[in-house]
Amino acid sequence: MEADLPAPPARATGLLGLTRRQWRAAIIAYLFLLPALVLLGAFTFYPVLFGTALSLFNYDVISPPRFVGLAHFRALATDRYFWIALGNSVKFLLVVPVLQILSIGLAVAVNRPLRGIRWFRAAYYLPVVTSMVTAGLMWRWLLEQDGLVNFVLLKLGALPRPVSWLGHPDFALFAVMFVTLWKGLGYYMVIYLAGLQAIGPEFEEAAVTDGASRWQVFRLVTLPLLRPSILLASTISAIAALKVFEEVYVMTGGGPMFRTFTMFFYIFDKGFQQLDLGYAAALAVVLAVAVMALSAVNFRVFRQGGWSYY
Amino acid sequence: MFTAFPLVWLLAVALRTTGSVFGFPPQLLPWPPSLSNFITVWDTMPLPRFFFNTVVLSGIAVTLNLILCSMAAYPLARMEFPGRKVIFALLLSTLMLPGHVGMIVNFVTLMKLRLVDTYAGVLLPGAVSVFGIFLLRQAFLTVPQELEDAARIDGASEWTIWWRVMLPVITPALAALALFEFVAVWNSFLWPLIVLKSPDKFPLAVGLLYLSGLFAHNTRAVAAGAVVMTLPIIVVFLFTQRYFIRGLMVGAVR
Numbered sequence A: 001m002e003a004d005l006p007a008p009p010a011r012a013t014g015l016l017g018l019t020r021r022q023w024r025a026a027i028i029a030y031l032f033l034l035p036a037l038v039l040l041g042a043f044t045f046y047p048v049l050f051g052t053a054l055s056l057f058n059y060d061v062i063s064p065p066r067f068v069g070l071a072h073f074r075a076l077a078t079d080r081y082f083w084i085a086l087g088n089s090v091k092f093l094l095v096v097p098v099l100q101i102l103s104i105g106l107a108v109a110v111n112r113p114l115r116g117i118r119w120f121r122a123a124y125y126l127p128v129v130t131s132m133v134t135a136g137l138m139w140r141w142l143l144e145q146d147g148l149v150n151f152v153l154l155k156l157g158a159l160p161r162p163v164s165w166l167g168h169p170d171f172a173l174f175a176v177m178f179v180t181l182w183k184g185l186g187y188y189m190v191i192y193l194a195g196l197q198a199i200g201p202e203f204e205e206a207a208v209t210d211g212a213s214r215w216q217v218f219r220l221v222t223l224p225l226l227r228p229s230i231l232l233a234s235t236i237s238a239i240a241a242l243k244v245f246e247e248v249y250v251m252t253g254g255g256p257m258f259r260t261f262t263m264f265f266y267i268f269d270k271g272f273q274q275l276d277l278g279y280a281a282a283l284a285v286v287l288a289v290a291v292m293a294l295s296a297v298n299f300r301v302f303r304q305g306g307w308s309y310y
Numbered sequence B: 001m002f003t004a005f006p007l008v009w010l011l012a013v014a015l016r017t018t019g020s021v022f023g024f025p026p027q028l029l030p031w032p033p034s035l036s037n038f039i040t041v042w043d044t045m046p047l048p049r050f051f052f053n054t055v056v057l058s059g060i061a062v063t064l065n066l067i068l069c070s071m072a073a074y075p076l077a078r079m080e081f082p083g084r085k086v087i088f089a090l091l092l093s094t095l096m097l098p099g100h101v102g103m104i105v106n107f108v109t110l111m112k113l114r115l116v117d118t119y120a121g122v123l124l125p126g127a128v129s130v131f132g133i134f135l136l137r138q139a140f141l142t143v144p145q146e147l148e149d150a151a152r153i154d155g156a157s158e159w160t161i162w163w164r165v166m167l168p169v170i171t172p173a174l175a176a177l178a179l180f181e182f183v184a185v186w187n188s189f190l191w192p193l194i195v196l197k198s199p200d201k202f203p204l205a206v207g208l209l210y211l212s213g214l215f216a217h218n219t220r221a222v223a224a225g226a227v228v229m230t231l232p233i234i235v236v237f238l239f240t241q242r243y244f245i246r247g248l249m250v251g252a253v254r
Helices: A020-054 A071-077 A080-092 A095-110 A117-129 A132-142 A148-155 A172-199 A202-209 A214-225 A227-242 A246-251 A263-273 A277-303 B005-015 B036-044 B047-078 B084-096 B101-112 B119-126 B130-141 B145-153 B158-169 B171-187 B190-195 B204-214 B219-253
Strands: none
Touching: A020 A277, A020 B047, A020 B084, A020 B101, A020 B119, A020 B130, A020 B158, A071 A277, A080 A172, A080 A227, A080 A263, A080 A277, A095 A117, A095 A172, A095 A214, A095 A227, A117 A172, A117 B219, A132 A172, A132 A246, A132 B005, A132 B204, A132 B219, A172 A214, A172 A227, A172 A246, A202 A214, A214 A227, A227 A277, A246 A263, A263 A277, A263 B101, A277 B101, B005 B036, B005 B219, B036 B047, B036 B219, B047 B084, B047 B119, B047 B130, B047 B158, B047 B171, B047 B204, B047 B219, B084 B130, B101 B119, B101 B190, B119 B190, B130 B171, B145 B158, B158 B171, B171 B204, B171 B219, B190 B204, B204 B219
């Protein structure tokens, strides 16, 4: 029977080996994608390429760009402010482990089917939806020499005398980190909460049946299973820490004595205040390389189990 | 509580008229409570103007993102076409790239397009969020194939399927994206600060910062301004937190 049928017509393949129907489908697909691709191309992909190129030029918007090769990068090596900014941004990474440990603890604490636990979670999440302008102004007042933080610490006997947290060269960066912590806690808590709920109770129950203590369950079962979430959250927060800007801009403006002067602050200052766009682009390239290196390291550590908590 | 308490304190500061903001011991109960700080800022600062600007900016940004992200996510989730994998990889790479590098170049682009000090300039770079594309792609993937097939048999075009069949099904994901985008734009100040030059175009976040400089001596008035800016977001969040946190969790487990 089948042998009687004429051979199926060779598929009419057109350009690039696609049939007419496939062409039609592809065109429709690209029409859907077009607006997004145009905008992302112009404002996300193009800046990466052009920004890297710009770092090799002198450009002040008014006169045409002038090629200077690697001069900006050479200048960076002896630029005092660059090293100060880089140092402060790297120091800011200290906030990452603290933030992760606290938010994992918090996630474990609110991962219970209690009535009203939703409102607890919401309360921790409130700072995340609060604008950095509000948060920054508010903490600026709270951290003043005669502010509430000092009042509480003095009452508790934790301080001999009031401290101007944001005005003191030794404390300012830590005070800014504290606000980053306050604002980020809820966000990372939700990431870990999602991770915890993806694990499911079976593993922990099995461990409890085997007679493991609560701490053992957490350390030997929960934490290793949470590794993908730790990878995600710590990478996000490390990138954010290196790029820290808004907190600094609202609360200290880079001071006192450049102690909170971060990389991004320097880029903003060079690019938008001094209009030295080529130099700002070179700074941005350095920061981008640092960010990518850090993400790569983070991926290695957590993917390949370099952390031996098994 | 460590996280919520400072916000309550802020409200207390804004509601009191007498006494020093600082001073020991701080007075926490706003007694007698008064709205006079709010009246002061509303009258002396262009707060209604800022408020209106913020509403307009957030509204347009949310609309643009919903339409453009769902358009882009649809073929990525449900169509087979050459180049799909490449586009997907490119989008994924933007999540790794540090976004700030773009700021300088984007500003140059805006200058060339003569869009500095316009809302188009504020909105265009953020009109499509890659996060939004991924979120909605995930949602499109879960729509049952039968639904699409049925519409196709009825002779619906791809456009009709997207608009009439798909979008209604993924409403929860759209709501989550709308919320994220709304909060993000409402709160954002860095990019609007760079792009906008005339104070009458400022959104609340930029305006508040600008006014905190002008009214440095009147902390209570600035605090009232901060409350006006923050309260709507908190109210929206509290009413929609289910969507919000679920959306975030879907994004995180991805």
